[in-house]
Amino acid sequence: MTGPLDASAAPSLPAHFLFGHLPRRRRDPLGMYLESAEKLGGFTRFRFLGKSLYLVTEPDGIQRVLVENAKNYVKGFGYAAMKTVMGEGLVTAEGKTWQEQRRRCQPAFHSKRLEELLPTMNALIEESVAAWGAQPDFDLFRASLALSRRIAARALLSVDSSVDSFDELIPVLQREVSRRSLALVNFRLPFKTARERAFDDALVKLDAFVYAQIRQRRASTGRKVDLLQDLLDKYSVEEELQLRDALVTLFLAAYETTATSLTWILFLVAQHPEAAEAIAAEKDGQVFTRQVVEEGMRLYPAVWLFARKAVEDDVLAGYRVSAGSFVLISPWVNHRLTRFWENPGAFRPERFSPANRPSIPRHAFLPFSAGPRQCIGAGFAMMELVAMVSAVVRRYHLELRSPLPPQFDPLITLQPKDGMKLKLTPRRSA
Numbered sequence: 001m002t003g004p005l006d007a008s009a010a011p012s013l014p015a016h017f018l019f020g021h022l023p024r025r026r027r028d029p030l031g032m033y034l035e036s037a038e039k040l041g042g043f044t045r046f047r048f049l050g051k052s053l054y055l056v057t058e059p060d061g062i063q064r065v066l067v068e069n070a071k072n073y074v075k076g077f078g079y080a081a082m083k084t085v086m087g088e089g090l091v092t093a094e095g096k097t098w099q100e101q102r103r104r105c106q107p108a109f110h111s112k113r114l115e116e117l118l119p120t121m122n123a124l125i126e127e128s129v130a131a132w133g134a135q136p137d138f139d140l141f142r143a144s145l146a147l148s149r150r151i152a153a154r155a156l157l158s159v160d161s162s163v164d165s166f167d168e169l170i171p172v173l174q175r176e177v178s179r180r181s182l183a184l185v186n187f188r189l190p191f192k193t194a195r196e197r198a199f200d201d202a203l204v205k206l207d208a209f210v211y212a213q214i215r216q217r218r219a220s221t222g223r224k225v226d227l228l229q230d231l232l233d234k235y236s237v238e239e240e241l242q243l244r245d246a247l248v249t250l251f252l253a254a255y256e257t258t259a260t261s262l263t264w265i266l267f268l269v270a271q272h273p274e275a276a277e278a279i280a281a282e283k284d285g286q287v288f289t290r291q292v293v294e295e296g297m298r299l300y301p302a303v304w305l306f307a308r309k310a311v312e313d314d315v316l317a318g319y320r321v322s323a324g325s326f327v328l329i330s331p332w333v334n335h336r337l338t339r340f341w342e343n344p345g346a347f348r349p350e351r352f353s354p355a356n357r358p359s360i361p362r363h364a365f366l367p368f369s370a371g372p373r374q375c376i377g378a379g380f381a382m383m384e385l386v387a388m389v390s391a392v393v394r395r396y397h398l399e400l401r402s403p404l405p406p407q408f409d410p411l412i413t414l415q416p417k418d419g420m421k422l423k424l425t426p427r428r429s430a
């Protein structure tokens with residue numbers, strides 16, 4: 001009997017003798033990963049600057065990494081940069097620290113708690129979306145980022161990010177974290193660049209803002225309906241740093257992912273007037289709107305790729321993976337493989353109808369990941385996206401102004417390059 005093959009024998013796309021797959025990764029990462037899995041199978045190898053990484057798309061392999069043997073796979077790649085802002089929050093922490101944060105944050109995401117947030121969320125959405133129509137040269141991506149920031153700030157801290165200066169800090173921090181965590185090599189110059197100084201400055205201001213919110217709330221006797229209120233009782237006064245990390249992490253994990261998803265979903269709706277009409281006609285339950293949201297996240301998953309590092313040797317999809325190896329999981333790829341989806345490039349919300357959903361193969365759809373480290377905000381995000389899509393489509397006819405096919409900026413989230421231009425025309429009944 002033969003044992004598992006060594007991972008170094010896994011199939012691999014043709015590569016440059018010296019730079020490996022780096023040139024293609026720079027030019028076309030989405031196409032490269034998809035082609036590799038489509039042509040070569042469920043476990044494929046990449047080489048970047050002498051380092052090997054493995055893309056796992058095969059469901060049993062993903063199950064092993066994210067669920068069965070999840071303890072063996074830590075977040076290795078690019079997370080050091082995130083820690084500079086998020087600290088030891090849920091996204092970046094490991095082991096006991098992570099477990100402790102997850103245990104304390106989880107109750108705040110209970111569906112009952114989320115429902116309490118919905119009325120204020122809806123009011124903010126209506127107010128923001130009503131102002132969209134008046135903007136000349138409307139950029140949906142910018143508007144979605146602002147809206148999502150506003151909702152996150154309200155849901156977490158009961159502050160209005162559109163008036164608080166903290167709204168300007170977030171993009172500075174997010175951009176620099178994205179740049180640092182995606183760089184394969186971090187050169188450090190002996191002096192700070194203007195960008196690094198702006199980053200340091202934004203971080204100091206963000207901390208001051210968050211700590212002030214925490215202290216004010218502790219000093220106040222009234223209770224508010226937000227996540228800070230839920231978390232306040234779970235962290236002692238001595239644990240202010242942990243509470244700060246939890247809040248900043250939730251904010252950053254929530255806002256860009258949701259805004260990117262909203263942008264792509266409405267980009268699709270703008271091209272499918274029949275779907276727009278069905279959404280606008282929907283009264284209660286919003287069953288169809290939800291299917292459109294899911295189909296949008298299938299075609300354009302905001303988190304298109306994430307990585308893990310093996311702590312000890314393991315066997316994945318028939319290959320022996322040694323300790324220290326990097327494993328990649330890509331919602332973008334799994335959402336578009338022809339072995340999982342019929343005509344994967346087509347927009348078909350009915351794939352997610354109650355009748356069809358059970359036939360979706362395991363891990364063929366994983367916009368929020370899976371297992372113990374799956375997105376804690378999945379329920380929150382779905383509720384928010386359904387409310388936002390519904391509010392926009394009920395109010396406006398959407399017309400795409402950006403050229404097709406769309407151009408991507410695959411950073412930590414899958415962003416549209418050069419924004420997303422739409423023309424909004426008020427519906428007569430709005």
Ligand code: HEM
Pocket residue numbers: 075090091092102249250251253254255257258261301302303306307366367368369372373374375376377378380381
């Ligand atoms: C459409 C919107 C969203 C998408 C597509 C998304 C996707 C994801 C994915 C794929 C992960 C796993 C990443 C990894 O393991 O490397 C994750 C983790 C996480 N997400 Fe989300 N997310 C969204 C919205 C939110 C929201 C609204 C919140 C909070 C309010 C949130 C909070 C988190 C946190 C805290 C984690 C880390 C969980 C842990 O490791 O225990 N996300 N998200």
